[in-house]
Amino acid sequence: MEQTTMTSDSILELKHIHKTFDDKTIIDDLSFQIQKNEFITLLGPSGCGKTTTLRIIGGFEKPDSGQVLFHGTDITNYPPEKRELNTVFQSYSLFPHMNVEDNIAFGLRLKKKSKAYIRDRISYALRLVNLEGFEKRRPVSLSGGQQQRIAIARAVVNEPKILLLDEPLGALDLKLRQEMQHELIRLKNELGITFIYVTHDQEEALTMSDRIIVMNQGIIQQVGNPVDIYNEPQNAFVADFIGESNIIDGIMVRDRLVTIGGVAFPCVDEGFSPNQLVDVVIRPEDVELVEPENGLTTGIVRDIVFKGVHYEIQVDSQIGISFLVQTTQAFSVGTSVGIRVIPDNIHIMNKPISSDEQIIDKDA
Amino acid sequence: MNRKLLAAPYLVWVAGFIIIPLLFILGKALTTADGGFTLQNIAAIASPIHRKALLLSLQLALLCTVICVLLAYPLALIVRSSKLNQQSIVMFILILPMWMNFILRILALQMLLSNNGILNMILSRFSIAPLEIINTPAAIVFGMVYDFLPYMILPVMNSILSIDNNLIAAARDLGANGFHVFWKVIFPLSLPGVASGITMVFVPAMTAFVISDILGGGKIQLLGNVIEQEFSVSMDWNLGSGLSVALMLFILATSLLLGRGQNQSDRGRLLW
Numbered sequence: 001m002e003q004t005t006m007t008s009d010s011i012l013e014l015k016h017i018h019k020t021f022d023d024k025t026i027i028d029d030l031s032f033q034i035q036k037n038e039f040i041t042l043l044g045p046s047g048c049g050k051t052t053t054l055r056i057i058g059g060f061e062k063p064d065s066g067q068v069l070f071h072g073t074d075i076t077n078y079p080p081e082k083r084e085l086n087t088v089f090q091s092y093s094l095f096p097h098m099n100v101e102d103n104i105a106f107g108l109r110l111k112k113k114s115k116a117y118i119r120d121r122i123s124y125a126l127r128l129v130n131l132e133g134f135e136k137r138r139p140v141s142l143s144g145g146q147q148q149r150i151a152i153a154r155a156v157v158n159e160p161k162i163l164l165l166d167e168p169l170g171a172l173d174l175k176l177r178q179e180m181q182h183e184l185i186r187l188k189n190e191l192g193i194t195f196i197y198v199t200h201d202q203e204e205a206l207t208m209s210d211r212i213i214v215m216n217q218g219i220i221q222q223v224g225n226p227v228d229i230y231n232e233p234q235n236a237f238v239a240d241f242i243g244e245s246n247i248i249d250g251i252m253v254r255d256r257l258v259t260i261g262g263v264a265f266p267c268v269d270e271g272f273s274p275n276q277l278v279d280v281v282i283r284p285e286d287v288e289l290v291e292p293e294n295g296l297t298t299g300i301v302r303d304i305v306f307k308g309v310h311y312e313i314q315v316d317s318q319i320g321i322s323f324l325v326q327t328t329q330a331f332s333v334g335t336s337v338g339i340r341v342i343p344d345n346i347h348i349m350n351k352p353i354s355s356d357e358q359i360i361d362k363d364a
Numbered sequence: 365m366n367r368k369l370l371a372a373p374y375l376v377w378v379a380g381f382i383i384i385p386l387l388f389i390l391g392k393a394l395t396t397a398d399g400g401f402t403l404q405n406i407a408a409i410a411s412p413i414h415r416k417a418l419l420l421s422l423q424l425a426l427l428c429t430v431i432c433v434l435l436a437y438p439l440a441l442i443v444r445s446s447k448l449n450q451q452s453i454v455m456f457i458l459i460l461p462m463w464m465n466f467i468l469r470i471l472a473l474q475m476l477l478s479n480n481g482i483l484n485m486i487l488s489r490f491s492i493a494p495l496e497i498i499n500t501p502a503a504i505v506f507g508m509v510y511d512f513l514p515y516m517i518l519p520v521m522n523s524i525l526s527i528d529n530n531l532i533a534a535a536r537d538l539g540a541n542g543f544h545v546f547w548k549v550i551f552p553l554s555l556p557g558v559a560s561g562i563t564m565v566f567v568p569a570m571t572a573f574v575i576s577d578i579l580g581g582g583k584i585q586l587l588g589n590v591i592e593q594e595f596s597v598s599m600d601w602n603l604g605s606g607l608s609v610a611l612m613l614f615i616l617a618t619s620l621l622l623g624r625g626q627n628q629s630d631r632g633r634l635l636w
Contacts, residue, residue: 060533080536093534097552106548107538158538 011036011194012057012162017066019052019218026052027063028218034162034196039188041197041205044215045241045360050198051166053215057196058087058164070161085162086155090170092147094139100126100150101135107158125153128187145176152187162194169204181207202242206230214238217356235349239281240359246287246323247359250280250348258348261319263297265341269348279349284326286345289315295338299323301331315339392605405606414590414607418614421587424501424576425569428508432516432565433558435509439517440524440554451525458517466511470578473507474498477579499581507575512568516561523557524550559622567615587611 012034019027027049034040042050055061057068059080068076075083086107094103104125108118126132129149139147148168155163165184169177185208188195199205205212206226214221214229214237222234233239236247250258250265252272258265258280265280272278292298299317313325317339331337352358396402408414443454461469476482477498484494497503527550535549573588580586587607594604 058533058537060536079541080533081539081541087534087537089530089534091528091530093528093530095531095534095549106535106540110539110544154538 009035011071012196013067013069013072014053014057015067015069017053017056017063017068019049019056019061019063026218027056030066030218030220032213032220032223034194037192037194039185039195039197039208039210041199041209041212042215043199043202043205043212043241044221045200048200048215049218050200050215054087054164054166054196054198057162058085059083084160085164086158086160087164087166088148088151088155088168090167092139092144092151094147094150094154096139098139099135100131100137100139100142103139103150104154104157106154111158121157125157128156128190129153129183144171145180148172148180149183156187156191156193160193162196163191165195165197167199168197169201170199177204184208206242214241216241216360219354219356221357232347233281233349235357236279236281236352236359237357239279239347239349244284244324244326246280246282246284246321248280248282248321250278252276252278252348256343258346261297261317261321263319265296265346266343267346267348268343269346272348272350277351279351281347281349282323282341282345284312284324285310286341287315287323287325287327288340288342289313289325289327289329289331290338290340292336292338295340297339299337299339301333301335301337304331304333306330389605389608392602393609394606395602397600397602405602406610408603408606409610414587417585417587417590418611420501420585421570421572424505424508424586425566425572427505428512428569429516429562429566431505431509432513433520433561435513436516436520436561437524437554437558440521441550443521444524444527455521458514461510462514467574467578469511470507470575473503473510474578477503477506498579499583501580501584503579504572504576504584504586507579508569508572511575512565515564515568519557519560519564520554521557523554523560527553562622563619566618570615571611 010033013032015031017027017030018025030049030053042053044050052061056063059075059078059082063076066076067074070084080087095106098106101122104122105118108121113121122135123132126134129152131146131149131153134142134146134150139150142150148171151168168184169180172180181204184195184197197205197208206229209226211223211225212229213223216237222229222238224232229238230242233242233245239245239247248260250260252258252269252275253264254274255270255272256267258267258269258278260280297318299315301313302316302322303314305312307326310326310328311330313327313331315323315325315337317323323339393405394401394403396404409418439454443451446454474481477495478484479494479496479498481498483497487494497506531549531553532545535545540548571588573586573592576584576586576589577592580589591604591607591611594600594607598604
């Protein structure tokens with residue numbers, strides 16, 4: 001999984017980063033590369049090390065060992081002010097004693113840019129975030145979403161090569177968050193710069209990213225584009241964290257055939273040893289409920305909940321496994337149904353070999 | 365329970381101990397001993413002897429305030445950079461002297477600074493000439509600083525410690541070095557606390573008379589001493605009240621001046 005050679009388009013590379021706080025390992029041998037112009041998301045539950053990784057890239061934390069390379073130059077020991085990147089903080093962190101204009105001009109004034117240039121850049125940045133006419137407003141008089149936009153404007157006027165975003169939409173309500181997701185994609189395309197985005201919200205990550213780095217316990221679990229991450233999770237943790245999943249014990253009898261509770265399910269996976277114990281991942285929307293005689297196995301509908309776009313159904317199967325099913329068709333509780341999954345929608349994974357690859361126990 | 369009823373004790377307090385005495389002082393200030401109306405008592409502040417006392421009060425109070433700022437501000441910066449559990453210990457130690465009566469503290473200072481006092485005893489051990497500091501304006505300023513420093517430290521430290529670390533990270537991120545971070549972020553955000561501290565130190569220093577009495581040996585006349593003597597020695601309550609009112613107006617004017625600078629910042633409020 002690890003690459004140590006620089007490709008020509010790589011703008012940032014982390015090599016073997018370790019970081020501990022009070023003897024607790026936060027980041028464990030983390031390495032990855034980011035390409036120019038990429039929208040990359042560090043995704044994981046709280047405490048997975050994603051924010052610490054971002055802070056190491058931004059220069060606010062020093063790794064215990066390892067290197068941060070920017071265009072091939074080692075910037076590990078550079079202070080934040082010497083790095084050609086800017087951060088949008090989770091708490092916005094606008095300067096409360098300055099108006100919007102002075103906040104946005106902060107970086108440019110430090111760089112001793114001309115007054116005319118700064119004026120131009122301020123109006124450009126405000127246009128970019130759709131807040132023209134807000135120059136003289138104070139941060140306290142702005143809503144959360146407006147403060148967020150100003151924080152973005154304040155960062156991008158400096159023309160950073162990379163924009164770091166630390167859960168920037170975390171404090172906004174759902175509607176505004178969805179709006180801002182599209183805004184951010186538009187911004188990224190307009191500015192043509194690299195975005196490194198940190199979030200624990202898998203939907204946000206799937207919506208915006210070119211590539212997602214899924215982290216848990218300071219270790220990368222999977223790197224890939226949203227479709228691959230969703231459809232081909234590499235372990236139980238990823239399968240569970242990205243969307244909802246049925247994660248079931250299975251035995252890989254031979255290539256392209258797995259048995260679950262003794263029932264054979266044809267699949268497309270190969271390369272496991274004969275009769276290897278595996279985790280089988282089936283997305284709820286991939287479980288088909290059919291007439292009992294047409295199913296690979298049968299079950300009884302235990303519970304049905306209307307979720308707007310679809311129904312969420314719990315089916316207790318004959319093989320002793322409860323399946324979570326999403327379908328647009330309603331079934332009444334107690335109905336006998338057949339359960340079917342097409343081979344392409346069955347994903348086989350090796351059993352977790354360490355705790356970070358396991359699913360998080362949500363009840364714990 | 366009726367909310368208005370809950371407020372009653374405070375209303376009685378405000379009326380009985382603030383408004384009525386103030387009106388009484390104002391009444392005395394605006395009348396002669398026979399009860400006729402006059403502005404003479406207040407205008408008396410302009411007489412050479414009173415003007416001299418006011419000027420000296422102003423000089424010493426300003427000096428005391430400046431010294432307090434210079435002591436409190438770096439301390440707050442140091443505490444800010446220290447670990448969290450140490451912060452509360454530092455605060456505790458600084459407030460500790462306030463547990464003792466302030467006149468006792470000044471009397472102790474008198475013994476410490478007197479010509480045959482502990483300070484000069486220690487100096488003579490090292491063959492250093494004794495300092496004749498007692499009964500000088502310097503001793504009074506020393507006493508004022510000693511007494512009023514906690515009132516500067518608390519608001520200044522409060523404002524500096526409450527500055528969000530993320531603001532400093534944001535400034536660094538935008539290219540600010542340590543010097544810029546201080547002048548563009550920490551300093552402006554600390555000003556409300558400094559303004560509160562200045563008010564809380566300057567006002568009592570301006571009206572002090574016990575400190576100047578004890579450490580000045582009764583020879584140095586601050587306006588506070590003059591007023592006190594009008595009441596207790598000369599028994600001219602009208603003149604004493606007039607000078608009090610003049611001093612209050614003077615303090616009010618300086619506070620308003622300070623408050624105007626204060627309005628520049630939305631953050632924090634003046635204590636007074």
